[in-house]
Amino acid sequence: QYSKLRMEQSSSFSCVYLYLDIIVVLFVCTTPITAESSTVPANETTCKEASKCSRGIVLPVWYPDSPSLGNKILRAVVYFIALMYTFIGVSIVADRFMASIEVITSKEKVVVIKKSNGETITTSVPIWNETVSNLTLMALGSSAPEILLSIIEVCGHGFEAGELGPNTIVGSAAFNMFVIIAVCIYIIPDGEVRRIKHPRVFFVTAAWSIFAYIWLYLILAVFSPNVVDVWEGLLTLSFFPICVIVAWMTDRRLFFNKCMYRENRTNKQRGVIVETEGSSQHNGIEIENKMSNSHNLPVNENHTIDLQNKEEEELRKEMISILKELKHKYPDKQTDQLTEMANYHLLNHQQKSRAFYRIHATRQLTGAGNILKKHAVDQARKGELEQRAQEHMGCKIFFSPWTYRCLENCGSCMLKVVRTGDLDSTVSVNYRTEDGTADAGSDYIYNEGTLTFLAGEDEKEILVGIINDDIFEEDEHFFVRLSNIKTESTEINTEPNHNITAAAYIESPFIATITIIDDDHAGVFTFEEPLLHISENVGTLEVKVFRNTGARGRIGLPYHTVDGTAKSGGIDYEGVIGCLEFDNDEIFELTEQVAALGKPSLGEHSRLEIIIEESYEFKSVVDKLVKKTNLAILLSTHSWREQFVEAITITSEEEDGSQKKPSCSDYIIHMLTIFWKVIFACVPPTEYWNGWACFLVSIFGIGLLTTLIGDLASHFGCTVGLKDSVNAVVFVALGTSVPDTFASKVAAVHDKYADASIGNVTGSNAVNVFLGIGLAWSMAAIYWFCQGKQFKVDPGTLAFSVTLYTVFALICITVLIIRRRPAIGGELGGSRTIKTCNSLFFGLLWIVYILVAGLEAYCHIKVF
Incomplete structure (x- = not known):
């Protein structure tokens, strides 16, 4: 009609119609594209969109077209309870997963050391470096739900970008950095402090954890906004091995060769490897103790062996001292009884891994009891049975x-x-x-x-x-x-x-x-x-x-x-x-x-x-103790029968470790968790394939439950009108991080260093981005590249959440560094006033983070 009218008018109005023509063209060109034709809607549009419930990866949505308020509340309660119960299942299967990791990383090899005086010593050294195991298997074990959630969400939704997985990773990192550290600072007894034993490694992993989220912001909003290219995803994934290598080199002091050279020159008792037993190749060539030989082992390799021997010798001296003290205190007890008492003392006081504390916390939360106390009771019961057997022999x-x-x-x-x-x-x-x-x-x-x-x-x-x-x-x-x-x-x-x-x-x-x-x-x-x-x-x-x-x-x-x-x-x-x-x-x-x-x-x-x-009998007792102090023995299982018996048994102990009759709460916890305990008792024992069978089956089980968690979280969010980004930061991140919180709490109290409680937080946060987001987005970017398209990612809410977390994390790490000064003396603990103020400050950072992130998600704050 406009065109017909335009043709009927005289040319005297041509100037007016020229302006009208321009207005019409601008109107058409600026008309918003409909949702069906837009790959990545604008942030303003997503703020106004209502949450839509759609079928999940494995669960259909349980939501009618026009539900009443009571109907919504009922469905929301069911989804929430199911989500919490699934979190319990993930914690229990993660218990088996971490046990396999502890068994794998505790493996040792036998080496022969030649001293400068010609004497040779046969000793065992760990195959896995502690820093490498913490940043790889240990970090994967504690962060497997978050990592798998991000990967499964992308793969399960046609390689489209989702909000739940990436925001869970960022929300979990915030909870770990702020809440877990706040709890660990406050839980230390008044006046005591805990310092990080390996500060160099901590500073390196802390730097990587900050860089990981800066890099995430760069690929979201700077390099190619709204698009993640293949090179960005692959480079993000490649940062994982680079981070591990740099941390390993820092731990081995490869960046300080000159200092290490001087240290080894003054160490006259430095040993060198002569032979490795059980290897496929014969390494029987004697290596001279000279720094100038090009075929020598690296200086740091010899230094590592020395440190290992020194630590083992200190452990042996501690065992001898404990045994003598116990023998003097209990002269009537047999050697086997004294050995078990010394073993329990050493297991209770030695430094433990992150895996041990995670398993210990999970078992206490699920009613399985205290690992160490249960071990002591089992050993005592074993001794009684042996004594009874001897008595029945005559x-x-x-x-x-x-x-x-x-x-x-x-x-x-x-x-x-x-x-x-x-x-x-x-x-x-x-x-x-x-x-x-x-x-x-x-x-x-x-x-x-x-x-x-x-x-x-x-x-x-x-x-x-x-x-x-x-x-x-x-x-x-x-x-x-x-x-x-x-x-x-x-x-x-x-x-x-x-x-x-x-x-x-x-x-x-x-x-x-x-x-x-x-x-x-x-x-x-x-x-x-x-x-x-x-x-x-x-x-x-x-x-x-x-x-x-x-x-x-x-x-x-x-x-x-x-x-x-x-x-x-x-x-x-x-x-x-x-x-x-x-x-x-x-x-x-x-x-x-x-x-x-x-x-x-x-x-x-x-x-x-x-x-x-030298007492050969006593030496054999000490050697036996050295082997038994391996925490993997406590966490390992040897048969399916053992696992099923443990799953259906109600365990309860007194403070001194003695057995007591289970209480009503013990029965309630057992009934709530017995389903998951029996299901995951089917996981192969850690003795099979040196723990790898348990590792593979457990991570498959975690993947299945993580898929279920993703669907339940999305259905719960759409039922109550909660966005996936907010739901991930508040509920999903909290549910996946609760076991880590209890593990860090126990580690902070019982360990004399802060590495096991907060030292691994930064490493896990970096690994979450490099593996969880790097692997998921690399697969999606490659998939769409093969289709001739681009992988679209909305940077708005996620980019803001990442920016906010990065700023707060820098403040958090700065406070921890300041706490190392002599005025406080360590990352954790301190006087009541100092630790209370620091804990409240860290907790406030987390509260501000989730509040501001939520306000931005609903467009009350407009940034990106």
Whole structure:
């Protein structure tokens, strides 16, 4: 109609119509494109769009066309409860996933080290570098839900960009950086601090975590706004291995070769690798200890081996000290019992990995109990079962002790016979005296008879009379022998070593020796032997000084120690000096060290030489402890039966680790989690394929649950009218980060360093971007490139969220660096006032972040 009118008018109005023509063209060209024809709608349009519920990847939407308010509330509650319950399932399968990672990264290889003096030492060194494992497998284990959510969202929606995955990664990073660190700062006891043990690595990972989000903003809003090219996605992904390599080089001090060169020159005990056992190639070439050889190992490699040996030696010294202390405190306990006590002490106090704390927190949240306390209870129960098994094998009868010394005028000597093992049966054993240098009838009274052990009795006594005379004579001895053991139903009359029945047998020592000391002269003082070999683990050595050939009168006997190759003063032994006092008729005394005897009368062995030897038995015990302190043993499983039994068992402990009857809350938690526990008990045990079978199956399970979480979160958001970007930052990020919060809390309290609690936060935040976003967007960009199109990404809400987080993260890291100054002394803890203020400040950063990000998402704040 406009064109027809235009043709009918005279040319005199041509100027007017020219302007009208221009207005019409501008109107048509500036008319907004409809939603169906727009790939990436403008931010103003998305702000006004209502949330639409659509089918998820695996779940159909449960939302009618015109629901009532009550209907909406009911559906929202169902979605929310289902979402929270799925978070529990992810935590439980992540428990299995982290256990496999702990087993994988704890593997060691055996190497032979040659010292400068030519001595070779065989030792075990870890295959995985701690920094590398933390930035790869450990970071993947703690951040697997966020990473997989981003990847699955892109792949499940036709390689279209989504809001839930990327915003969950940013929201999780904010929660980790602000909330977790705030909790860790406050939870430390007043006045205590925790410092990061490896600050260089922390600063490197912190720099990468800031760079990761700056880079994310650059590819969203600077390089190619609204589009992610293939090179941007691949470069983002490539930053992951670059970050790991740089952190590894920093940990190995490869950036400080000059300093390391000087350090190794002064280290005369530096070892070099001679051979690696179990490798496919023979590495038996000896490497000279010279810095100039081009074929030598790198300086830092030797230094790493030295540090490993030093740490292992310190651990062994700590174990020896603990064992000696426990042996002194519990002298009646067996070696196996002391070993288990020492093992629990070391496991409870040693530095632990991020995986251990994550699993420990998850199991406590899901009602599985305290890992260490449960291990102690299991070991105690195992010891009881072994003891019961030994008791059911029968009982042993023997002398305890088997040597006795008595004065000639004592009248009688009492010998003790002991029964161990099964005490439920009635057992009898014969005894009789036998002549030695002492004769029956003139020196002692002959005795024989039968000892009967009734049910429950474990000790019996034999009384032998001693004959006194006034004739001087040398010290004499005689014997008492056990034989002919019998039970209620069986009797076997053979030699003692073969005197065995189904229920009881005689064990060595089955002969007791009694020495009669003459009491008619003052006596001769001597050691029993001139040379004594002792084990280095003896603790306190007690040496007997004997008074032979008489016991008349009160005698004072001075003694002191003299250094040989062993040095006193706490180096090899503690020297002593003192005086032994023998009363009248007293025949021996104990001294706690070596005695160089003086007057009044010395025997043949008046000087005792003590040789301190390495205890091979004790060494095997320490070696056993070194292996058992590997935390992977506590977290590993060996069979499906073990996993299913653990899944259906309700566990509850007291504070001291003892078992107690489960409470009502324990049953509730168990019933809520038993479904997931039984389902994921089907995951292969960590013993299979050295943990890799568990690793692969677990990550597949995490992927399935993450897909379900994505659908539930989207359906919940559309039901209540909540945008995916806000839903991801508030609810999804919170749900995936709660186990990490409890893990960091436990690590902050029990670990003496801050690495396990906050040191891995920065590394995980960087890995989330490089893997979660880099891998997902690389696949999408390649897919659309092959279609001849571009991968479109709306930068608005995500770019603003990234910018806001980056600014706040810089403030957070600056505060942590300031806290390292002497005024506070560490990243965590401090005085009550300081730690409270810092915690509130970090918590305020998170609250401001989610509020401002939400306001921007709903266009109350317009930035991008």
